Amino acid sequence: MPRFWPILMLLAPAVAAAAELPIVDAHIHYSHDAWSVVPPKDAVAILKKAGVKRALVSSSDDEGTQKLLAEAPDLVIPELRPYRRRGDQGSWMRDDSVIAYLEERLAKSRYVAIGEFHLSGADADLPVPRKTVALARQHRLMLHAHSDADAVERIFRQDPDARILWAHAGFESPARVREMLRKYKTLWADLAFRTDYASGNKVAPAWREVFLEFPDRFMVGTDTYTPDRWSFVVEHAAKARGWLADLPPDVAERIAWKNGETVLGGAYAARP
Numbered sequence: 001m002p003r004f005w006p007i008l009m010l011l012a013p014a015v016a017a018a019a020e021l022p023i024v025d026a027h028i029h030y031s032h033d034a035w036s037v038v039p040p041k042d043a044v045a046i047l048k049k050a051g052v053k054r055a056l057v058s059s060s061d062d063e064g065t066q067k068l069l070a071e072a073p074d075l076v077i078p079e080l081r082p083y084r085r086r087g088d089q090g091s092w093m094r095d096d097s098v099i100a101y102l103e104e105r106l107a108k109s110r111y112v113a114i115g116e117f118h119l120s121g122a123d124a125d126l127p128v129p130r131k132t133v134a135l136a137r138q139h140r141l142m143l144h145a146h147s148d149a150d151a152v153e154r155i156f157r158q159d160p161d162a163r164i165l166w167a168h169a170g171f172e173s174p175a176r177v178r179e180m181l182r183k184y185k186t187l188w189a190d191l192a193f194r195t196d197y198a199s200g201n202k203v204a205p206a207w208r209e210v211f212l213e214f215p216d217r218f219m220v221g222t223d224t225y226t227p228d229r230w231s232f233v234v235e236h237a238a239k240a241r242g243w244l245a246d247l248p249p250d251v252a253e254r255i256a257w258k259n260g261e262t263v264l265g266g267a268y269a270a271r272p
């Protein structure tokens, strides 16, 4: 038997690669402080090594997204963040200059969404977020909202036809997420930067119910919100394959990549 070991070892990586579930990563940032740490070529190499076939990418400011898009146009699905610097996250909703920035960028480049932005509760009804929602409507873009359920509902009141990708599923409970998905047909959720949906490779029962009821509404994501999070992209994809294997294969495929490809890839391809 031992003499067969080297052959088995040679075959193992090929078998693993063939069985590897592709990933569409719906939560990648490539902000101004990431380029020098992870240059575009290296960032693309990391995504490819992770088996990421498409990635929804945004950055503060937009230059990072454009750099990565130029490096890998088939891989990157660009979205426009209303931030020019990392610190804008807490102030953008009261900063009128954000709208001029968005308009300037939207005139120059194609995107699938505006986001990811941070917005909670009643702040969603401030003038700048309202104008942002109106811009998305005008340009037929999705909104990628890091928001509680309250802010998501306020956005839908402003535009009942909005298409929202709910970042981190709002860090809300599975019961609340299910309620929201039942209420809003054009709400999808990414599962980035939360771990409660699975313990090891075992999907939590409450989440399993929601995944099985709404297999078309979830996507996975790494959330590279700081440069060092880029070192986690490969591990995130591997972990995702681990817990997704606990779901029926067709549901796992949808959450891993098909929903991202259909919803994000499809909407981007349809952009004029």
Ligand SMILES: [Zn+2]
Binding pocket: 027, 029, 116, 167, 223, 224, 225
């Ligand atoms: Zn994020």
